[in-house]
Amino acid sequence: MSTQIVDSLDSFINAYIDLAGDDKRELQTDFDADWPSPCLLATDDELALLADGDSTTWRPHLQAASTHLGDLAKALEINIHPDLETLFCRYYSHDLPAVTDRGELDILQAWNEDDFERLQKNLISHVLMKRRLKQAETLFFATTDQEDFIIVMDVASGKVMLEQVGKVPKEVLADDLPSFIQTLRPRDLVLTF
Structure with a gap:
């Protein structure tokens, strides 16, 4: 694990948390007893009192x-x-909303272990599609505000690219993931998921 990616990611996460802390806002989500996460800030006793759909931090x-x-x-x-x-x-x-000079995106994350497994299955499906289309392999890590466009890492080079789903990516956004993350700013919007 490179310190550059850790520093870039931690800086973005901290900026995201700082944004949520402005004006006494909190990161909120609707509680789902069937979809637990270590991200929830409520104690076990507080969670026991929540009904599905109740807001929690x-x-x-x-x-x-x-x-x-x-x-x-x-x-x-x-x-x-x-x-x-x-x-x-x-x-x-939760996925992390961000903005770049090019537009808005959401960095994909896993909410819990089950979500991490689901993410891996989706990545496998993506690579298998790329192989079936006889295209260079990529792994996606963000969705964009443009329909059918995702942000991917080229498996062979490590470059960050803009890819239209099912097409060969043509545009390099950054030479590496840490450089790309350093260009992101947390998106200022309602922080409820």
Whole structure:
């Protein structure tokens, strides 16, 4: 794990939390007893009093050091770039809204272990689609405000690219993931998920 990706991601997460703290706002989510997360800030006693749909506070939560994408790499027989592994394995969180000079996006994150498994299955499906189309393999990590466009990392080069789903990516957004994350700003919007 490179310190550059950790520093970039932690800086973005801290800016995101700071934004939520402005004007006494909190990161809010609707409680779902069937979808627990270490991100929830309520105590077990407080959670026991919540009904599904009640609003509760949350924060990105550091994952255990044992979380990794090794099963994904093994299933696809590819090497997962350590920066991308850090992006997906450092925190549990809701997706993180961000803005760049080009527009808005959401950095994909996992809310809990089950969500982490679902994310890996979606990444496998994406790579299998790329193979079926005989295109260079990419792994997505963000959605954009443009329909059918995602932000991906090229598996071979580690470059961050804009990709229209099902098409060969043509535009390089950054030479690496830490550089790309450094360009992001948390999106100032209603912070309820």
